[in-house]
Amino acid sequence: MRKKHLALSIMALTSSLSLSAWGEGDLVAQMEVIKIIGSKVDARNLAGSGAVIDEKTLAVEKPTDINQLLKTVPGIYIREEDGFGLRPNIGIRGATSERSSKITLLEDGIMMAPAPYADPAAYYFPTTMRMASVEVLKGAPLLRHGPQTTGGVVNLVSTPIPEDHNGRVVATIGEYNSRDLHAYYGAKNIGDSGFSAMLETVQRNTDGFKDIDRSKRSSGFDIADYVLKLGWEGEGQHLLFKAQYSEEVSDETYLGLTEADFKRDPSRRYGMSAIDQMDNSHKGYSLIYSRDLTDAITATATAYYNDFARNWFKLGGGGALISAANGGDASAQAKLDGTLDVAGLGYKHNNRAYTSKGLDLNFTIDLDSHSVDLGVRAHEDEVDRFQPVEIYDQVNGSLVFQRVNLPGSGDNRVEQSEALTFWITDSWQVSEALTVNLALRHEDVDSSGVRYANVARSATASRSSNNVDEWLPGASFSYDLGNGWQVLAGVHKGFSPLGGGAQSFEEPETSINYEAGLRYQRDDLYGEVIGFYSDFDDKSENCSNARPCSNGATSGSFTTGEAVIEGVELQLGTVLELNPIYHLHLDGGYTYTQGEIAKDNPVNGFAKGDLLADVPEHLWSLRAGLESNYGWDNYLIAKYTDELCSAVGCNRSGGSLGHSEDFMVLDLISRYALTEAALVFLKVENLLDEEAVVSRLPDGARPNKPRTATVGIEYTF
Secondary structure: OOOHHHHHHHHHHHHHHHHHHOOOOOOOOHHHHHOOOOOOOHOOOOOEEEEOHHHHHHHOOOOOHHHHOOOOOOEEEEEEOOOOOOOOEEEOOHHHHHHHOOOOOOOOOOOOOOOOOOOOOOOOOOOOEEEEEEEEEEEEEHHHOOOOOOOEEEEEEEOOOOOOOOOEEEEEOOOEEEEEEEEEEOOOOOHHEEEEEEEEEEEEEEEOOOEEEEOOOOOEEEEEEEEEEEEEEEEEEEEEEEEEEEEEOOOOOEEEOOOHHHHHOOOOEEEEOOEEEEEEEEEEEEEEEEEEOOEEEEEEEEEEEEEEEEEEEEEEHHHHHHHHHHHHOOHHHHHHOOOOOEEEEEEEEEEEEEEEEEEEEHHHHEOOOOOEEEEEEEEEEEEEEEEEEEEEEEEEEEEEEEEEEEOOOOHEEEEEEEEEEEEEEEEEEOOOOOEEEEEEEEEEEEEEEEEOOOOOOOOOEEEEEEEEEEEEEEEEEEEEEEEEEEEEEEEEEEEOOOOOOOOOOOOOOOEEEEEEEEEEEEEEEEEEEEEEEEEEEEEEEEEOOOOOOOOOOOOOEEEEEEEEEEEEEEEEEEEEEEOOEEEEEEEEEEEEEEEEEOOOOOOEEEOOOOEEEOOOOOEEEEEEEEEEEOEEEEEEEEEEEEEEEEOOOOOOOOOOHHHOOEEEEEEEEEEEEOOOOEEEEEEEEOOOOOOOOEEOEEEEEEEEOEEEEEEEEEEOO
8 A cells, every 4th residue: 555655646746747837958858768778879888888789780680589689789698489589588697588587678668577576577578670779788777777686677669759751661571471561650740739649560470480290280470569659849848658559379389399309300390289379469558758847857757557468378298298208208209299199188278467557757867977866666567367278189190179177276366566666876977087876776565466266266275475675776887097998897786576476485586796897999999898796695586387497396486595697798899991882890799607506505406516597608799791882781690609508407417408509590681772762681590590409498499490581671751
């Protein structure tokens, strides 16, 4: 109740702001409201570390898979799953990649995980095609955002309303019967009224690259995404309303392949997964009001509401068959092949409804050498599970329906969280050379869960509740040494909330995170080296069917004990003028990471030196772009990912089946401008057709996307 009362107070304060006298200061620009870093130049001058994948890069590469885009950012760990990036597993530094639940995900500065506190697993992820830029913020400055504050923040910046009456259409066709369309049209200050508007859509569909045994069903997806933006600017104030709706039907499964079958055909899918399908829809609304109260103070109020419904109907328990077949069990292999009948296969309706809503108020105060952000957010979210299981028999290689099993208490439950958050940050320009960033965040989270004893929900099987109250301080600085050199360092406390089903005695994951580095920037040459170190008292894993914990659990959380994640990130970029016609853009990145248990934990069976799950030792990427003055540009992007442990301690047990394989992928983009308004392009992903086991989770070996060519046209009007 206390948090609800505060939310009403924030609303009242927001209303009073709209009735007060207008200030004379300049309005904060729209793009500054929704960005958390700004430009590449801003990222390279942070009193912390970060990266910006800018509008030009996205316009050139036409990314459809957020995984491939983020692989070029140092410090980010990706565990691929379906080959298309529909449900990414993104980790940053000390935050491992279990369904992206350990990092803060934002779209236009607003939390986008279905239930960021109660159940942060990112089963919804925005369509990458409609993004204008992507920001990654690490180090102490990330405390301005949350709730996950250990590794980093990813902010997706959506297409802005065009300055003039114009729009763009990008259409592609490709292998596997793939067709993608991105189109938008809009304008600012329509008829000198101060009003702005934009309509946008993305339409995607493909048959997929996997072939299902004995089935004509697709292994692809259909996605439709729509966005409406309405804006208004007056003297010293700005209002932006955004509405988004999307639908997805994807014929995806958790069932992978045995080791032997993967080597024969990585694109195979077993027939018992033929009826697996994800069906989801997402609705998101936000209203941002910004006002200059004085020359020095700007207030911004943000209200948001997200609704996500999903039903992933899929086979359960397939991993046991995969494990048995890998161990030489001929009958398990025959069941997977469809040559041996199986009784009692369970296909669960993983049916969940999520809501997330909140209101925050932030004051930006510019006082000579200080830029202060002071704010508060009241937030509520909920996840409702009602998950019956359909039972099928496999008979002569076909699936025959038998019955429906109604859900027990574990599949008939509601979990929710209420969070009240305060923050204050100060970017202090101490001198022309020294910038200090001070941050303090407070998270007060009440979570609760109820499991029902019957389908009618008239009887309760169990209840749980938890309260977390954490102060999260941080400090960092950057200092210009002269001649293009700069040093930086910082320390902050990291925090990861427990989720809506936590028990009263459970404690959240916390950590102390350090970074220090050196930068060089002169003309077109930029270089950066940053070391990082994260020290966890109790490293935890979020358990799910998508990412079972190291103890095999698929719900709740699992504490692995004291742990350390440390490493080094490198960046290097330059532009070479080859001659008056050609110039070469080069951007490279490298990450070395060591993540391991720091102290023997006999209770959970871990020992000091056990490697953590989903943390690769080596990562590197290289972008090379040959651009010309006559409109024909060519780009190569190389990305390397080292092997990943599937569970803690794969260096001591599990053998070759305990981790994924290392692999390198090379992409090619070639673009030719027909006119100033139109261009054509060719994109070939995985040019060398590299095949690798990119993950062994959830249930067996999973492949990366094979070589895939697409052609497209872009027209601006």
